[in-house]
Amino acid sequence: MTRTLNIKDALNEALRQEMEVDSRIVLMGEDIAGGAGRDDVNPEGTDCWGGVFGVTKDLLGQFGRERVVDTAIAETGFVGAAIGASLVGMRPVVEIMFADFIGTSYDQLLNHAAKLRYMYGGKVSVPIVVRTVTGAGFRAGAEHSQTLYSLYTHVPGLKVVAPSTARDAKGLMLSAIRDPNPVIFMEHKRLYLLDDDVPEEPYTIPFGVARIAREGSDVTIVGVQKMVHTALDAAKVLAEQGIEAEVIDPRTYSPLDEDTILGSVEKTGRLVIVDESHPRCSLPTDISALVADKGFASLRSPIKMVTGPHTPIPFSPPLEDAFIPDPDQIVAAVKSQFEYATT
Amino acid sequence: MTRTLNIKDALNEALRQEMEVDSRIVLMGEDIAGGAGRDDVNPEGTDCWGGVFGVTKDLLGQFGRERVVDTAIAETGFVGAAIGASLVGMRPVVEIMFADFIGTSYDQLLNHAAKLRYMYGGKVSVPIVVRTVTGAGFRAGAEHSQTLYSLYTHVPGLKVVAPSTARDAKGLMLSAIRDPNPVIFMEHKRLYLLDDDVPEEPYTIPFGVARIAREGSDVTIVGVQKMVHTALDAAKVLAEQGIEAEVIDPRTYSPLDEDTILGSVEKTGRLVIVDESHPRCSLPTDISALVADKGFASLRSPIKMVTGPHTPIPFSPPLEDAFIPDPDQIVAAVKSQFEYATT
């Protein structure tokens, strides 16, 4: 049975369903329930926040403060604690409220979560999920709008997941929790309210398997998280002009489904990668480099990247809008490829 | 007048010469002088360490503890303090002892040093230099051997410099100190003792200008820091086989000299990028993506990347040796390109 759910509620359902069957799971983060220290005020079991974006809403009522744990504002403390707890048999799911705050706990992820298994000869594993919130377009300014996918994807030992639909969000979250490795689970703040058909029962979506969001034969467009939807918008415009774009959502960036991307480019001969992140050492460069090596023979035109500029993210609405790639830019990139082919 | 100096001493000379003429400069870091709190024991003005690798050796004697400042082990504290001090007129040069420790101060660089100017409408600038030590091959294990260039290069607002020769080290350091922006200055621990002819007088090398380490017409090899030398070794082998490689050292990764790389590929038609870093979202992917877009028309064969694997860095000597790219791998990559061309 499927119903319509948005990403926020799909994630909430995934967390709830898995917590119901696995008592090792706790959620930890700042105000993920809310009102800690004020249970006298809130009606029994009511969370007054449920997270800034409501992803963990109502879980307190069902699971109590033992399992929905509001922490102090100390990301190194609670991310590190999650690592330690995972080593003795727990399955912590922690929230870093905004991906921008990575710097306050990065050492625990870079040098500990990611490396303990390897350094210690394969004897341990670190089954934690770090949920965090990405993305521009919320008028949240330079320190609450970054994506920073590449800072995690660069690091061996971490897995990186970033759903763009509610169906994927639920299935990938269940996979993330069950994965024995540290998983960075990135949720885009401007996608939370996006609806999709979502099965009621629990299900998993494997990592490393891309989703073909639209089939097409003329150009491959890889969209990074929210940009999948921008790419689909562009594909509509292109279709009106007789160009059929294939739109791919990698869904997980580490591991990356190289085969689906390469297979698509083999078919289309053209590749555009769209990402709102800063352009340097980014996912688009990663995917471009993959294809410029292993898919070179298929390429009929330059690989184009449509990304945010090499600037911090401005607050001012018209500037922020200009920061984020739009369908026109994608269409222009594709058009340039077709022009290239004919010159 | 030039003499032979190694990179360590060239850096030391750059710091000394600039400190002599600019009293706003202080050096800060852990044990960069050494023996703090024990000046009773050390003969007057003697530093017992001068940094783990001796880069700041003897500067204490000349400049005193006011300007060669041993800090506590608190990278967020002293990197942040450097930012603040730079805002009121100082020119701090701080040392993060190993690049691996980035996670303990990353927020100050990502969200403050890099963004203050932009967020605050261009009114401020943050003239700090963050010296740090990169690289494998020192048998230093997973937490003291990383390069992590891409974690800085991704971030708009930071400049990233990584010399591979003593001459460049001195000139780039002087540019870094005089630059009004935050500069991450990456020194490879396995290159410190490499000699070169170095002018005695102070001189600068501009950022964003690559060095052509070897001219050649058949293939372009871009080497990342220490890998410049590995690429040169490979070029010798290739030359014996009739293949003339052009070896490029970008020297600064942000800004990157795109023109020199594109110009070279236009001439050679082939590109190999060599870096000991982990492969995902890295500098090689960045450079590959640049060429797969703007240099596509020149390419005669797939762009090859020779990098460390997607694994933490092992301690065991034979494993670590296998981690680091060697000339054979580069030769093989180039050969594969020539074979491609003929199929």
Add this chain to the structure above:
Amino acid sequence: MTLARETLIDLWTRMIRIRRFEDRVAIIAANNEADGFLHTYSGQEAVAVGVLPLLNDGDAFTSTYRNHGHAIARNIPLDGLAGEVYGKANGVCRGKGGSMHVADQDFGMIGGMGIVAGGLPIATGAAYGYKYLGKDNVSAAFFGDGAVHQGAWHESLDFAALFQCPVIFVCENNLYAESTYIEYHLNAESISAMAAPYGIPAVQIDGMDVFAVRDAMEEAIERGRSGGGPSLIEAMTYRYGGQYEGDNQLYKPAKEVTWWREQDPLLRFRETVDGIIDAAELDAIDEQVQAEVTVAFDVAIAAPWPDVSELTTDVYAPLA
């Protein structure tokens, strides 16, 4: 009351200006007339106004996302502040910062920082710089009760103590870190008690009393300027608004709200100056300030957006 009449008037003006500005921000937020997270300062006016007028030219301070009050207490013009809230070209940061990142170094305001405790190392470094450069300036760093758990908080106090930097750490203890009550998260007796291991002199004071704040700040500044190193002030205060506008504040007991409303810093000020300054005079200033606020927002609303070309400027400072 030993303060001059004009000083009293000045303190009142700055406080009421903050309140009226934030009243307007709350309306704007309720009507969805401006974008982004808006963190209002109402209730905490006595802290900013107790602290900031005492800074000299050349002194500096760091602020947080909750920074309108700090900007106004430093007399940063209201139109530039209103412009920044909208992201207009007339904003103090030309719209690039937004409400959370207000800054104007000409007024000593290094800027509003969105990372909890992120400003503390920077304010500490500014103080370090003053000392190194032989200036008798001081810096201040504002932070909330929730910030004390951050590593950056610890490393800042630690650095300041080690190098005896003339920085004043100003805690606005409004009892809540977002929706989390202080008794849940604080391990110590008080935040001022946490300064002890660093050897940093600290006081807990009534943050609803602008005079108490001012006295504590005077002492701290005197210490800083005379080479006595860092200080910490814990000002007990209350925010009337939510963590940001839109927060329904289900976590606050009604009784608590009532109690703190009775401590309102404007009310307390009126009580203290009763018999010294006529209520009508204060009311007249209030009215004048309301007019100022209206004008400032009119200017901001009429101001143009920044040109899209500004997206890519100001990333790097040009070489000299």
Add this chain to the structure above:
Amino acid sequence: MTLARETLIDLWTRMIRIRRFEDRVAIIAANNEADGFLHTYSGQEAVAVGVLPLLNDGDAFTSTYRNHGHAIARNIPLDGLAGEVYGKANGVCRGKGGSMHVADQDFGMIGGMGIVAGGLPIATGAAYGYKYLGKDNVSAAFFGDGAVHQGAWHESLDFAALFQCPVIFVCENNLYAESTYIEYHLNAESISAMAAPYGIPAVQIDGMDVFAVRDAMEEAIERGRSGGGPSLIEAMTYRYGGQYEGDNQLYKPAKEVTWWREQDPLLRFRETVDGIIDAAELDAIDEQVQAEVTVAFDVAIAAPWPDVSELTTDVYAPLA
């Protein structure tokens, strides 16, 4: 002396085993027979051996780069340890970790961590996990005097206090953080004094006296297992070697070295057990231990290198 004879013998055996192992490491380093940074533990034996034999099965602890002593105090076999120092296939981490990253979870040793204070949040989390899972285990975290400045140190004590985690923070205060003397960098009276704001019970003890360390640890463990939350132990000790082998230690006054050498934990032990255990018996154990160490290094030297294919294994755990 209330301890059983066999316990005394056991303590001695572990301490002398550490010393003899590190003697050998120092020689290896001097002769350049092994690669990498080698941090020896000689001088600090009473801390590891006071603390670690008291852990139960299922308890865990984190260590630092200076971890050989901790491994040996937990009776991790010497050949695997020696193998790890060389990076051989017989190493406890199959050579992937090296001297700085020795680990064996079967002995409760989560592992050696190269980032100063990096292990503290993890040990705290292990303790959190025990509590959540309803186990009466405790965890311990070793750190040096230099580590207290790190944000991670603060956030760990803070977290442990907030959730009353049964973790024991064990400071090996050997007076130096690399070449920096404690009186330069420490702002507090002592490291134990720094625990006060967290409300964590803390003691400063003689870290050259294995019995004093053991007593403090017993008390802390009792507190942890009975739901009393975290503890901190500051053990005053001294490292005889440099920060790592090769450090010429110009920063240590000769007098200080002499004084601490007189406090040698092995010497102190002999004095304490004088009249209870015959010196000859202790000597015999010493000799036997020296033979063990020789064998362990012989085994390690003879062991093969890991196969190059292992470079890319153990990055990710396989799905169940």
